[in-house]
Structures are given as C-alpha cells and as structure tokens.
Amino acid sequence: MIIENSFKQNDPAWHAARMKSIGGTDLSKIITAKGERSKQRADYLIEKASQRLTGKTKPLFQTYEMAWGNKYEPESREFFEFTRNIQLTQCAMIFFDEKKDFHISPDGFWDAKKAGFETKSPQLKEFKKTVDGGKLPTKHILQVQASLAVTGYDIWYFQSYFPGLKPFTIPVKRDENLIKIIKAEVNIFNRDVEKLITELKQ
Numbered sequence: 510m511i512i513e514n515s516f517k518q519n520d521p522a523w524h525a526a527r528m529k530s531i532g533g534t535d536l537s538k539i540i541t542a543k544g545e546r547s548k549q550r551a552d553y554l555i556e557k558a559s560q561r562l563t564g565k566t567k568p569l570f571q572t573y574e575m576a577w578g579n580k581y582e583p584e585s586r587e588f589f590e591f592t593r594n595i596q597l598t599q600c601a602m603i604f605f606d607e608k609k610d611f612h613i614s615p616d617g618f619w620d621a622k623k624a625g626f627e628t629k630s631p632q633l634k635e636f637k638k639t640v641d642g643g644k645l646p647t648k649h650i651l652q653v654q655a656s657l658a659v660t661g662y663d664i665w666y667f668q669s670y671f672p673g674l675k676p677f678t679i680p681v682k683r684d685e686n687l688i689k690i691i692k693a694e695v696n697i698f699n700r701d702v703e704k705l706i707t708e709l710k711q
Contacts, residue, residue: 510603510606511604511606511609512602513603513604514600515601516601517601518602520601523601523614524566526601526602526612527602528560528565529560529610531610531611531698531699532612532613532655533612533651533652533653533655533656533659534652535553536651536652538552539553539698540691540694541651542648542651542687544687544690544694554698555705557698558702558706562706577630581670581671581672582628582630585628585630585668585670585676586616586626588668588676589626589668589676597616598617598618598619599615599616600615600618601614603660604659605658605659605692610695611659611695611699612659613659615627616628618660622664623662623663623664624664624665624680625664625666626668627666627667628667628669629667629669629670630669630672631669636669636671636674639677640677644679645679646669653667653681654681654683654684654688655691657684657688658688658691658692663683664680664681665680665681666678666679666680666681667680
C-alpha cells in the first residue's frame, strides 16, 4: 500500500487524485455487496471516463446529513482512541499500489495492529437500526472490505456514532472471497475506462 500525505482530504489535490482512481465509497457503483455487477456500472463507466478526459467532476452539494456526519467524525474517532488508549494515524488516501488507480480515504488506521477505522454518524433513526441489527450495515460492507483489500490489514473497526449515546463498534474481518472479487472488478473497470477513452478519441 502507498500512504498519501502530500495533501489533505477534501483539498483540490485530493479531488484530482480521486478522479484518476476508484475509491472504496464508489465501489457500489461497480459491484454489489454480494460481488455481482452493479446496475450503475455502465453509467459510472461514462462518469469516470469523463472525469479522466476533462479533469473535472460534478460539484458535490453537501446535504444536512453529510454536514452532520462530518461534524461528528472527529468526536467519534476521539472516543474510539480514548477507550483504547491509542492514537490513530490519519492521512489523505491510501493507494493499493503504484498505479494509484484504487484507493481508500480512511478515517484512521492503527498500523501496529494492522487495523483500520471507519466511522459513520447517521441520524438517530439509522443509528438505532444499526444498533438493533447488531452488525455491519450492508451498505457499508464494500467500503470496509475495500479498506481491508487496499491495506492488507486483518481487521477494520466500524463505528456508528450518535452524540450522547454509546457508540456501536464492531471489528470486521477480511472476507477473502469478496476481496478477491473487489480487486478483480476494480482492475477490469479501470481497464474498461481506458478502453472507452481510447475508443472515444478515435
């Protein structure tokens, strides 16, 4: 893995790097949590080709839920660190290899223990649903397994956080079958993006 620290998350350079790469948060546009091809794949292929051709992407409008999540991410991370007497390392991105076409933007990682950290701060309804379910929500499976795929780590902690309440935290182990599919499908997708760009330029 290659740790990127020359810029910060949400900097212009971070957005530029993301356009050239597939991130863990966008994997659901390529495959499902079951490892099947996503119905969004064809449209996402066009979107990534456009980004790489123009160096531009659609502006991201921050919703109330997004602003809420960003606000409480540091507080959630601090709680995790305090209860374990550790300090997580933060960085802009981690790339899978030198090609820099597959990455994650982690909320933190603990290299000494080969573990990472992903936090979500949803609204109360979703937080309660996660707590009641007692497991990693399906919609976050790909992001967490992508983090394990990119880093090669053994464990990725998932934490759902709501201010004033006890966080829901679970360690997620590697799903080797899904990780194998993720790596293969990301490679195929990147190849298909470049193929499409070549065809469009002819």
